[in-house]
Amino acid sequence: MKERLSQGSEFPPLRKIGWLERLVGPDNYRALRALVTTPAAIAGLVLLAIFALVAIAAPLIAPPANLRDPYRIPRDGFSPDPRPMGSEWKHNPPPLPFWWRFVMKTDRWVHILGTASGQWDIFYGVIWGTRTAFRVGITITLATLIIGVLVGSISAYYGGIIDNILMRIVDIFLTLPFLMAALILATILVPRFGKSIYPAVIALIGFGWMGYSRLIRGDILSIKEREFVLAARAVGARDYRILFRHIVPNAIFPTLVVASMDIGSYVLSFAALAFLGIGVEIGYADWGQLLSFARNWITSLADYWYIVVWPGLALVLFVLAWNLVGDALRDALDPRMRTIRR
């Protein structure tokens, strides 16, 4: 093989091609391989694995007081003054987690990370907030991806006036800054849905899909000219079959990667809305809301630092993990890192 190269052959050296590479194609395979070979990406994946474990094991790590409404943070009285880390549960403590007795050799259940004003238990909020983060991030990403792919693929496939109309709609949705638009839609939806996670989630979906439709549109425009599409048309396949069975599966990978890496930034936007006080009801286990409790105590934050630091740390690490993985993927897919999306 070396000989052939030295003779100036135009063939690349032969190598074994695994099933995964065959499935996703060489460029995408390179991106996937970057995930397990770049140190930063590995660090990100490890962090994400830890978060996922915490989210799955949340009922074991911090057993809920009310099984029917586990996302509600249990509170220990109603006093506005936060209590420090390690102070004892006084009023209706939730069940003791099994590991506490095991580690601490005591039956005394305490506020491990203290309480926020209103006596909401921070430890519980951070642990269950992980679940909220995954739920919110995955829901928004899936929904925006579906809308974006539908709009983008129909637009690219049919072209002409349909393309023009759909892309102008995309332009119109892009005229407002993302967070501002989401803020408005959430404000409109709160009286209709009540205080829950849905107004913010729907608002972020409503103004989050446009990037994906542009992305997949570009990929489909080139793929729809390929021979296999012509072949499918020649055997008489219908439009929706050609589009969703032949074209989209071949074009979706880059969009899928970008979308999955946006989970972190959606969680960040959701937390920002919750921090502003839009959406979730008070006491819902969400990092953004826990942080908003700190705003009642700005002057004494030096004493009550644990209200900011623990939920803040969880949120930063979560977003950082996604960004570490996403950076490695983007570098692999596009070496010039041209795409910037907020």
Add this chain to the structure above:
Amino acid sequence: MTAYIIRRLLLLPALLFGVTVIIFGLLQFLSPVERSALYVREIPHTEGAVEGIIKRYGLDQPIYVQYWHWLVGRIDPVTGKRVGGILRGDLGYSRVGSQPVASLIAQRFPATAELALWAVVPIIGVGIWLGVQSAVRHNRFFDQVARVFSIIGWSFPTFVFGLLVLMIFYAKLKWFPPGRISDWASAVINSGQFHQYTHLYTIDALLNLRFDIFWDALKHLILPVLTLSYLNWALLLRVTRSSMLEVLGQDYIRTARAKGLPERLVINRHARPNALIPVVTLAGLMVAGLLGGVVITETVFNYPGIGSAAAQAAIQLDVITVLGFALFNGTILILANLIVDILYAVIDPRVRLE
């Protein structure tokens, strides 16, 4: 180039139309009663008042009629005067601000403009410098640190950062307070002695030769500027760095080096100007973002600008006010985009030729 600019200007009405369409579309989620805040302050609690208002302001008419009225205003059948109409500068009545939305924006804008004024130079100057240095020292220590900073900064939510700096520099050290101005300084500013030329406190203080007030206003600005800076540095650093790396790999850079130019000139004269072309877009959008009000940063620091007003209105579900702010915000964004595109044509001949 003239043709390009004219083409670009012709696009402007279409974009502005786009903003009005989306805002008006969002308005349609509201009930006619809620939408009546576009025209009246409050609905009297009497029998038939609601129906009367709806009829009087045509809130039951076809949607395109309502859109037209929303744009240019509507002749009030009772008084015969023209009311409402965003093109006339009437954005409705703000329940939260207890004043028309337009005057609320006018009242809040100086604070936001002042913050933007002080934030823009450090953000863009330092951000670009970091990016250029990082590319010039590619893969060396400076570059590694800058990249780590970039990705961490990019992942750090502004509200977490804001709370942390408040914790350290306000609660602990008592150096930089939140808000916009101290009470004593506010009393001086609102007294007859102090002439408010621009409503930007730092500049007014200098013009009045009150350096104590200047220092006080500046102290309130430092933490928000720092918070806005780190995030935008992280972003500018990435974009400038990758653009600069690309330019440094070009043939004409090798030519410049081959003919024996000092490295400083190669970087400053040949590489940097070309690398900054894509950065112009980003910087322009950042300025627009700052002028449109930074919702989260202003809220964290209790800074009375456009952004915190929008957030307050949103919490109290005053949609008319929030939509007014959004309209303002969107318009600024479009104008900034236009300016950036024209600047592009000035600095980059390739754009003109297209």
